[in-house]
Amino acid sequence: MFVRTTGYEVGLRSRILPGLTTSLALWRLRQDSELLFVGDAGTTEPSRPSERTGVEWVLQYLPKPWLAFDLTAAWTNARFTDDDPAGNRIPGAPDSVISAGVTLDNVNGWFGSVRWRYFGSRALIEDNTVRSQATSTLNGRIGYMFTNKIRAWLDVFNVFNSKSHDIDYFYVSRLPGEPAAGVADLHFHPVESRALRLSLSVAY
Numbered sequence: 274m275f276v277r278t279t280g281y282e283v284g285l286r287s288r289i290l291p292g293l294t295t296s297l298a299l300w301r302l303r304q305d306s307e308l309l310f311v312g313d314a315g316t317t318e319p320s321r322p323s324e325r326t327g328v329e330w331v332l333q334y335l336p337k338p339w340l341a342f343d344l345t346a347a348w349t350n351a352r353f354t355d356d357d358p359a360g361n362r363i364p365g366a367p368d369s370v371i372s373a374g375v376t377l378d379n380v381n382g383w384f385g386s387v388r389w390r391y392f393g394s395r396a397l398i399e400d401n402t403v404r405s406q407a408t409s410t411l412n413g414r415i416g417y418m419f420t421n422k423i424r425a426w427l428d429v430f431n432v433f434n435s436k437s438h439d440i441d442y443f444y445v446s447r448l449p450g451e452p453a454a455g456v457a458d459l460h461f462h463p464v465e466s467r468a469l470r471l472s473l474s475v476a477y
Contacts, residue, residue: 276319277305284329292335301326307353307363310442323363325351341376353399360400365442369393384426385415397443397459405441410464422476427469434467 284298307323310316327349334342351366374388392408411433416426438461447455 279303294331294333296331298329299327300329303354309364311444321353321355321357323352324354325349325363325366339378339380341378342374343376344371344373346371357399360398362396362399362401364397364399365395365440367392367395379418382418383416384418384424385413387411387413395441397441403443403459405438405461408435408437408439408464410435410437423474425471425473427471430468430470431464431466435464437464438462439464 280300280302282298282300284296286294286296288294302325304323306319307321308317309320311318327347329347330345332342332344336342347370349366349368349370351363351368353361353363369391370393371391372389374386376386378384389411390409394407395405397403397405410431413429413432414426416424418424441459441461443457443459445455445457446460447453
């Protein structure tokens with residue numbers, strides 16, 4: 274079964290300054306039914322009608338052929354549109370998302386990047402009385418090109434070993450010894466701990 278979805282978007286893009294590209298977009302999305310994750314069943318189910326409005330900003334700057342900066346930021350207001358005593362917040366919908374990075378490309382054979390990702394706090398239930406914490410992680414890469422066909426690089430994931438949560442849910446579950454009706458509590462998947470990955474690429 275298909276659900277009616279209506280979207281609107283208006284924006285502008287500028288390249289006034291050399292090497293700088295920026296765009297700004299305002300948008301609205303209306304859905305007759307929002308899909309929500311059901312943690313206890315591990316699936317999604319149709320829910321109430323919703324409306325999301327937001328703004329997105331994208332910035333790309335190339336001051337040198339080998340150096341690039343980029344920034345993407347989005348702010349969203351996500352709400353159910355019908356009347357319900359439970360509240361009008363959409364569980365799990367972040368208010369803000371930001372991604373930024375710096376990339377180096379072939380500086381005397383060296384290349385690399387640093388990328389930052391941020392998810393703002395999210396309402397976990399409709400009345401907004403339970404919220405997740407914000408999530409912030411930093412990843413990095415450094416590498417060297419020995420020839421046009423041989424390169425090696427090291428990736429560092431979660432550089433600062435953040436203990437943030439990748440995703441959060443709030444629902445009723447039951448562990449051994451708990452009441453038969455279960456307990457409403459926070460369930461989460463943590464950000465993966467700091468990890469290193471060394472790679473070698475050979476083209477032929």
